[in-house]
Amino acid sequence: MKGKENIKSTASVNAPVYSPQLLHSKGGLYLGIDVGSTSCDVIVLSDKHELIYSDYRRTKGRPVETLAGALADLFSNIQIDRIKFAAATGSASRLIASLLDIPYINEVSAQAFAIAHLYPHFPQATVIEMGGQDSKLLFLKTENGKLSLTDFALNSACAAGTGSFLDQQAQRLGVNIENEFGRMAVQAKSVPTIAGRCSVFAKSDMIHLQQQATPVENIIAGLCLALARNLKSNLGKGREFVTPIIFTGGVAENIGVVNAIKEALKLQAGQLIVPAEHFFTGAIGAVLATNDSKKSELKFNLEKLNNYLNAQRNFGDKAPRREPLSKPSFSPPAGKIYQLPSESRDKIDCWIGVDVGSISTNVVIIDKDNNVLSKSYLMTAGRPLEAVKKGLQIASDEIGDRIIIRGAATTGSGRYLTGDFLGADIVINEITAQAAGAAVVCPQVDTIFEIGGQDSKFISLKNGVVVDFEMNHACAAGTGSF
Numbered sequence: 001m002k003g004k005e006n007i008k009s010t011a012s013v014n015a016p017v018y019s020p021q022l023l024h025s026k027g028g029l030y031l032g033i034d035v036g037s038t039s040c041d042v043i044v045l046s047d048k049h050e051l052i053y054s055d056y057r058r059t060k061g062r063p064v065e066t067l068a069g070a071l072a073d074l075f076s077n078i079q080i081d082r083i084k085f086a087a088a089t090g091s092a093s094r095l096i097a098s099l100l101d102i103p104y105i106n107e108v109s110a111q112a113f114a115i116a117h118l119y120p121h122f123p124q125a126t127v128i129e130m131g132g133q134d135s136k137l138l139f140l141k142t143e144n145g146k147l148s149l150t151d152f153a154l155n156s157a158c159a160a161g162t163g164s165f166l167d168q169q170a171q172r173l174g175v176n177i178e179n180e181f182g183r184m185a186v187q188a189k190s191v192p193t194i195a196g197r198c199s200v201f202a203k204s205d206m207i208h209l210q211q212q213a214t215p216v217e218n219i220i221a222g223l224c225l226a227l228a229r230n231l232k233s234n235l236g237k238g239r240e241f242v243t244p245i246i247f248t249g250g251v252a253e254n255i256g257v258v259n260a261i262k263e264a265l266k267l268q269a270g271q272l273i274v275p276a277e278h279f280f281t282g283a284i285g286a287v288l289a290t291n292d293s294k295k296s297e298l299k300f301n302l303e304k305l306n307n308y309l310n311a312q313r314n315f316g317d318k319a320p321r322r323e324p325l326s327k328p329s330f331s332p333p334a335g336k337i338y339q340l341p342s343e344s345r346d347k348i349d350c351w352i353g354v355d356v357g358s359i360s361t362n363v364v365i366i367d368k369d370n371n372v373l374s375k376s377y378l379m380t381a382g383r384p385l386e387a388v389k390k391g392l393q394i395a396s397d398e399i400g401d402r403i404i405i406r407g408a409a410t411t412g413s414g415r416y417l418t419g420d421f422l423g424a425d426i427v428i429n430e431i432t433a434q435a436a437g438a439a440v441v442c443p444q445v446d447t448i449f450e451i452g453g454q455d456s457k458f459i460s461l462k463n464g465v466v467v468d469f470e471m472n473h474a475c476a477a478g479t480g481s482f
Helices: 018-025 063-075 092-098 107-118 163-174 181-185 197-211 216-236 253-262 278-292 302-318 384-401 416-421 430-441
Strands: 029-035 039-045 051-058 083-089 126-128 136-143 147-155 244-246 348-357 360-367 372-379 402-412 447-451 456-462 467-469
Touching: 029 092, 029 278, 039 063, 039 278, 051 278, 063 092, 063 302, 083 092, 083 278, 092 302, 107 126, 107 136, 107 147, 107 244, 107 278, 107 348, 136 216, 136 253, 147 216, 163 216, 181 216, 181 253, 197 216, 216 253, 244 253, 244 278, 348 384, 348 416, 360 384, 372 384, 372 456, 384 402, 384 416, 402 416, 402 430, 430 447, 430 456, 430 467
Parallel strands: 029 083, 126 244, 348 402
Antiparallel strands: 029 039, 039 051, 126 136, 136 147, 348 360, 360 372, 447 456, 456 467
16 A cells, blocks of 8 residues: 555545455455544555555544444444454544454554555655644654654644634534535635634634625635644744655645645645545554554454443433422513514614624614514624624514614624624624623623623623623633534
């Protein structure tokens, strides 16, 4: 099996890829498993270490169940006793390795073994492996006639420089990460600067770009470049990225990130290689590491895996449960929407309030007595003006011919763009807006907790006036995005 310079994967995301050799070869087969935070990769190598079977699928938070399905598909085509031995790697594979009674191989070692096997003729190489939860930087150099690992770096506790960062932003923009994201990135006419060290900072930059009517494809290209620059600074830390650079992992499928890495590292043509097997290098390396270490005969134990799954399914009926929460000792404030009198034909003076956030957009119409006549909650989806237009249309359809708009106000992270669009009388910060609104709903309020998509806030009030507040500044862990 030789590495190929190809940015299109040979693997299907939805179905296993077979080789005719799988059915006709007579030698022993080797099984490799790589289960990470977002994907499950299963491969089979021939006795000549040729890739003859590959299966990539998303775990969706159920790694063991996903692997069980992948193995069921595999063993519906071959007999289990043809597997000579197997090994597992990946952040979710320690439990899996113990359930199957197979060796667990460190992810860094697995990647190094795979690249050394795919590209044995390279005197040196830098490996970038970018998955859903973490990123790795490996430096390989030929020692004693073999390409070997000499140094490596891993990302810290933050997932900002990983595939999860892109997944989150793609979902927020309403763009499919697997089919549209990379394609849109390469269509960008210019690439804006976006912070890549933190999701909160990134979303703040994205909102400011949206306020300037920056095309979505440009923002996506900026996210890809932010990811690449974060890799260079956070993992590289001044190290020399010796060429060729080999890019593996699920994110290597994204052509936008591939191009961004080329730009961030100032690479020439041919200096960045994306193997056709980039999804599966971890699983391949796990097999090769196991083989080289001459492990004893395989004791593959599917029964233990099935027993574990059955126990998990049955646990739901036996798990201890807390008693349902009781009703609060005080009644919640009234939240009924005021209805305009059907018999009245006089138009009512009203005011518009718009709150444009990183995730949602809210539009309300209130009268002089602060009665809510219309309200709508919409997804911003990276397009604040479209969301505001839709919210205004909803209000217009409900009460548009019976009111006179006397003023408008905007708040939220997209308040300036929306304020200009509406010609708002006032653009108000979120702290003040939250306090004023809460005091109307519940005049006795003294504490507000507001958890939004991008940030969370604590506000302390006394007699309806803000006396203290606090909000997150760097990390999205305490927000709705989490």
